[in-house]
Amino acid sequence: MSADHSLPTATPFHRMATLRPAWTGRIRPLLTLAAAFTAYVVLISVVLVLTILVLALAPGVNVALGVTSGDPTSALDVALALAMGVMWLPAGIIGVRFGGWRPLGTAWSIAARPRRGLLRSLGPWSIAMGVAVVAAAGLAGAVTTAIAGGDGGGAGTSAGAADATGSVPQLLLVTLIVLVLAPLQAAGLELALRGVVMQALGTWLRSPLLPLLAAGAVMLIGRELSAAVLLPALTLGLASAILAWKSGGLELSILLVATITAASQLVSAVGAGTGAGAGGAALSAAAAAPGTSSAALATTASGSAALAGGLTAAAALLLLTAVMVARISARQGVRLREPVRRPAGEPAPAPVPY
Template structure:
């Protein structure tokens, strides 16, 4: 399973991209169609401008364009250019939406394997030449009554048609392969795992793009199935591009010499049989060469990079000095503090031979208790009494509520000094007990001017502050 070994065949290459989502192929298709329409309109504008600036009569060209006469060099060139524009349109869409790298549309190697493409082209050309020779021999032995005589072409037209057939047709074939065997196979393969779906489902679209009769469309369908299978079997578009290019080049070169009608849409049973046999032999030859050369069929997804943590810096110890001592109970004996807890894989393994282990041994005996903190010195006597804040002259320390009492105890209470306020409420800062407070204020149960009762911690009116 690809979740384990991360091996992706050609039709599953879109899933090898980490950012792949199920909707990306749909968006790539829509964007590619939009780019193709824009490029086609630009090509039409260029053609119209050239026709208007030319002194020749454009009437025949318009008639040829309406009939799509591929024997006309101008119409042939315009048709090839309009098909080749599918390559930049698809490339731009893939650059924006994916899959990336764009070379995944070419092969499992992420690029065109040019040497393998050349080998496939030579193999396909060899088989097609043999097939053409056999077909020509059979035609001489069993001539058809309806066979048309070769048409003599003008030399200039012949050279232009040959140049277009040899140098432009390969790009036209590659454009169709990138769309139908490259993008569509990978789009379907990203949703359906089995390669049969990716090979067979694009076939109807490819057949509809060729306006032939049923026999001719059957021939095209056979070619589409073989090209799709070769793409999956060899892990790239090189074999399909080579076979497609050689097939089209053969037809258009023969058409340039007038040996075949390039505008014919009629098929034949004999032509279908010859085509099927030629494709079968070509497939066998290419597959055997691919197996012999060890052509890659799958792509191995690159694993995620491991997170690399920086190593811990080891402090340098000058010669003749020891590392800091370890305190008792901290780490193993003989290991300095900077080496404790460091992983061995980081290159900081502790070497006890470099240090004196006796320096790092914990102290013998029980751990000494911390020294007792001596009590702080405190004043013995309380601060002198302060005058009552309500007396403006400072002569009387009796509160206003206690003044005016005629009893002896009240007089004694009035003459009793009032202790200074303690920093801690309710405590005497010197004796650590409740100070002798002022007389009770008048109220229920407390006659006016009565002093606090004597008792432990509550000295009477005549007691000293120290008790």
């Protein structure tokens, strides 16, 4: 009897693109990646052009002012950086749907849809993990600044601290922008840089090791070349990739990245010019979309405080990821080094019609 491809073997998340032979062509993973990244370039070009046009038409506004300054208290800068990051969401959708020519749900989870039960049981843990990491980064920055006598190692940081903090209306506007756009950016980054990348490599490779490493390493692209930013960025990429592989979907990693993005951005803005703000700024730059102004340290962040925040955040991510892996194993009834898989007897999702 010939094998029935509609009844695949138990499938981990990074192998979801192998459920049907039509999704596993030699060039299909390359087409998926190419479609996603091409769509992203086109979409951010549109965002940038529209931004420049709006600023050019606005009376008394400098077109270049605040757009690439890296100021966490600038609503314009924060909005543009997050809007560019949000474009990963439609780009990832285009990559999966038109490059991979398969249902979008296959890139979300092993169930080919968001799993509400998982969100109810483990979602709060993922959010708490993000809050703890941001708190650790801010605390490390504050302690480092206190030990250094208030300067934190940044030239002129103390002198400019008073001018660094935005007004209350300005900070409220930044908060609103972050709360609206950060979850969308997190969903886009996880879909495109974790789901698409891991499943593209998973089409060729059974082992999850290389897909996990690639999904983590892609976070290093388009980011400030400093240890304060690169180390937590790499650790966050690996942590979210491990959570996606272990849990069988993107739900928990999206919650983690959304929480870290929003909380670190707000700590960086509210605490601009302080040690806590510098620690938050390092993590904010690590979690930002590649190539945006937010992917570099804030201009108000001092060097040693940011480094302390970044290193502490990386260590906290490693520790708490291990805790989450153990929690997922206990909750889902799988061994510690095994992922949650799509059941062998569950039919593959319906193919996309041509």
